[in-house]
Amino acid sequence: MSIIGFLLFLVVAAVCAGLGERLVPNSVPGGFFTSAVVGIIGAWIGGSLLGHLGPDLAGISIIPCILGSAIFVFLLSLGFRAKAGQ
Numbered sequence: 001m002s003i004i005g006f007l008l009f010l011v012v013a014a015v016c017a018g019l020g021e022r023l024v025p026n027s028v029p030g031g032f033f034t035s036a037v038v039g040i041i042g043a044w045i046g047g048s049l050l051g052h053l054g055p056d057l058a059g060i061s062i063i064p065c066i067l068g069s070a071i072f073v074f075l076l077s078l079g080f081r082a083k084a085g086q
Contacts, residue, residue, distance in 0.1 A: 008058040013039030016062060020069025028076050038076070042069025 017039030021028065028038055043060050046068025054063035 005058065009060065010036045012058045012060050013043060013065065015039070016060065016065040017042055017069040017073070019066045021073050023066070023070040024074045024077065028073055028080075038072055039065060039069055042066075042072045044068065045072055
């Protein structure tokens with residue numbers, strides 16, 4: 001993968017994570033790189049659960065990435081809420 005391909009991968013992952021964050025009531029604190037990491041992990045979770053479904057951009061299946069990011073953001077928000085409540 002070239003550096004341009006990797007940067008495009010990060011942008012697509014961050015956009016999918018941003019869309020995934022819109023699906024759940026809470027969000028993950030942080031900026032672009034945090035969203036990119038959440039998107040990469042969400043792409044992995046969504047790919048594991050749904051496989052290759054829907055359109056593909058920069059090596060990322062869009063629909064599983066968005067749904068996986070939403071699941072991951074929801075789980076992270078539960079963890080942050082539990083930590084804040086202590």
